[in-house]
Amino acid sequence: MRYKTKIVPAVLLMLLMGACAKTPITTPVAPTPPQVQVANYVNVLAQGLPAAGAAIIAARDAGTLSPEHTRAAQNVMLMVARTGKQINAILRTTDPWPSQKAAILMLILTSGVQEASKVLPPSGQAAISASMAVLNQILVAVGGTP
């Protein structure tokens, strides 16, 4: 009887330690707030624009893109950059997310970026396709359709 009072707690402790060592406890991933998600997308947009700009310039210097088309593609990318900055300015306001969301949606729809990108030649569109894809992700995140 005496050994039972000593063994039982020891056995329970061993079992718990063994179980804890093998238990694959997974912490559920926290959902990202939508305004943080949009801010992260804008950051991705910012990081991708320099590479797209360099690709456009390289195509012009190689003679595969005319100076006029280069200028048109650069103007589209400038519109994307300025739109990104304006989105960031909206995100930094103290307005509630529904108001920010509506303002960002209106900004993108009235910026003219999507229309301007569609008139570029295929090589120009290819160079900015990654940036346009991220802009479309932002558009979807604020309730629009690309």
Next chain:
Amino acid sequence: MTALLPIILAVAPKLFQFILAIAALKTEYPDLTPEMITALVVAATNKADPTFDAFIAATLADQATHPIAPK
């Protein structure tokens, strides 16, 4: 008791794993406060804006050095 010990040692860890897994599944993630969300947004935007500014400046400089001749 000692005869049952190997059986208990074999079965009980799996039972404990099951119980702990259920407890983990029922763990709720704490909500982010508005201040934390603001801090995350500000951090992301502060990282992007200088990159946008540098890109705009570089592109305008390139356009200035490569003017398009009017036709």
